[in-house]
Amino acid sequence: xxxxxxxxxxxxxAENKSDSLDFIHREIGSTDSYFVSNQESHRVNTTCKFRxxxxxxxxxxxxxxxINKSVVFExxxxxxxxxxxxxxxxxxFVVFNKTGDRxxxxxxxxxxxxxxxYYSLNGNNIEVCKSGKYRIExxxxxxxxxEMTAIPDLLELNGQWIVTFDKNWGxxxxxxxxxxxxxxxxxxxGVKYHSGKGICExxxxxxxxxxxxxxxxxxxxxxxxxxxxxxxxxKKVGTLLKDPYRIVISGYLYPDKNKLLIExxxxxxxxxxxxxxxxGVKNYPWSNSTSHYNKDSKxxxxxxxxxxxxxxxxxLDINN
Numbered sequence: 001x002x003x004x005x006x007x008x009x010x011x012x013x014a015e016n017k018s019d020s021l022d023f024i025h026r027e028i029g030s031t032d033s034y035f036v037s038n039q040e041s042h043r044v045n046t047t048c049k050f051r052x053x054x055x056x057x058x059x060x061x062x063x064x065x066x067i068n069k070s071v072v073f074e075x076x077x078x079x080x081x082x083x084x085x086x087x088x089x090x091x092x093f094v095v096f097n098k099t100g101d102r103x104x105x106x107x108x109x110x111x112x113x114x115x116x117x118y119y120s121l122n123g124n125n126i127e128v129c130k131s132g133k134y135r136i137e138x139x140x141x142x143x144x145x146x147e148m149t150a151i152p153d154l155l156e157l158n159g160q161w162i163v164t165f166d167k168n169w170g171x172x173x174x175x176x177x178x179x180x181x182x183x184x185x186x187x188x189x190g191v192k193y194h195s196g197k198g199i200c201e202x203x204x205x206x207x208x209x210x211x212x213x214x215x216x217x218x219x220x221x222x223x224x225x226x227x228x229x230x231x232x233x234x235k236k237v238g239t240l241l242k243d244p245y246r247i248v249i250s251g252y253l254y255p256d257k258n259k260l261l262i263e264x265x266x267x268x269x270x271x272x273x274x275x276x277x278x279x280g281v282k283n284y285p286w287s288n289s290t291s292h293y294n295k296d297s298k299x300x301x302x303x304x305x306x307x308x309x310x311x312x313x314x315x316l317d318i319n320n
Contacts, residue, residue: 007051007078010034014046015117021046021086031097038086043244045117046086048094049079055096056104057082062093070121072105085117088243103140110134124319127216129311136318148314152210155310157260162201163303169196169271180306182225184270184299192299193274200262200304208255216313217253221245223305224264231261249310266302273297 010023020039025032032052038044050057057080059068072083082094105121107114111132119128128134131151136144160178165171171190183191183198210217219237221228224245230237232252240247269292276295 008049009051011049011079012046012084013049014044016044019044019046021048031095033096034094035091036084036086036094037091038089041088041243043088043117044086046084047081047116048084049081050094050096051078052080052096053078054099055080056098056100056102058095058097060093060095062091068122070105070123072108072116072121074106083116085120101140103138105136106139107137108134109137124317125315126318127313127315129313131314144318146316146318148316151314152215152312154312155204155206157202157204157306157308157310159202161304163191164199164201165191165194166196169194170274180304180308182305183266183302189274193270193277194302195266195268195271197263197265198303200264202260202262202308204258204260204310205256206253206258206310210312211253211255214315215250216248216315217250218246218311218313219249219260220309220311221262221304222307222309223301224262225301225303225305226266227264228304229263231263233259246311260308262304262308264304266300269293269297270299270302273299 009025012021014021021044022037022039024035026035027033032050032055034050036048053075057071057073059071061068074081080096084092084094086092108119109115110118110130118130119126126136128148129151131148133147134145138144158179160176161180162174163177164174167173171194172188175186175188175191177200180200183194186192219230219232221230221240222245224240227239227241228245229239230247230249232249233254235252237249237252238247273293273295276293
């Protein structure tokens with residue numbers, strides 16, 4: 001008698017065995033679409049196995065609307081194994097809607113060891129965070145090798161920050177932070193209970209040797225509650241709404257001195273709790289949600305907490 005064996009529709013092998021992913025599989029005509037979600041509060045690097053044969057995977061990003069066809073994958077008789085890296089609580093659609101056997105990258109090797117998650121691919125461009133000798137293995141082409149020379153270390157923007165609050169909402173205006181902490185940890189009641197915007201200002205130095213074509217530079221804000229808008233040397237870099245609070249700043253930097261402004265904002269609860277603790281001396285916001293809080297309610301972490309890092313990645317056109 002033949003015994004039926006159930007074949008899984010989706011499997012994954014994460015670097016950390018305790019990491020958890022979730023998925024939904026939907027067939028739309030001849031297209032297989034998998035929604036893969038990272039359930040962890042940290043980045044997860046994994047190899048996902050999809051029960052799909054003869055089709056080519058693509059990454060569809062619902063947040064940006066972009067489709068990335070530069071996917072590292074291998075095929076066997078039952079599965080297509082795809083290297084997937086997901087940031088904290090993020091997700092991606094892995095879409096199989098094209099057939100064929102086009103040339104693709106099967107594996108990326110660093111100093112003799114296969115790697116996953118220490119690079120990103122977009123078209124012919126690869127970004128890597130580690131220096132060393134790389135080997136790119138293809139399905140229908142000879143391997144390519146290149147060496148990425150020393151990548152600069154992270155630059156932490158520590159020391160004193162100037163943080164400016166709106167005085168009209170009970171704050172003292174300009175405040176000096178020797179280290180970045182939640183506004184709720186400050187002694188000044190106008191900062192502790194502040195709700196709204198706080199503008200963090202910092203000057204930092206970038207050596208001219210770091211502003212070169214084969215380095216891509218990111219700003220990583222670390223922890224911020226709850227969102228931020230960044231400016232460098234007076235130019236808006238972008239708005240960050242969720243973790244990871246990271247954005248490209250190449251092209252905005254000057255050799256030597258640079259000025260960084262982070263405009264962060266939190267929500268109403270802390271100011272409401274501050275008003276409740278003032279015994280009615282002054283009520284700054286009007287809200288219909290005050291019944292959800294009392295004098296003893298726990299304050300919500302607020303503002304830029306960091307660490308704020310300048311990160312350098314090596315970049316290369318793999319077709320050259």
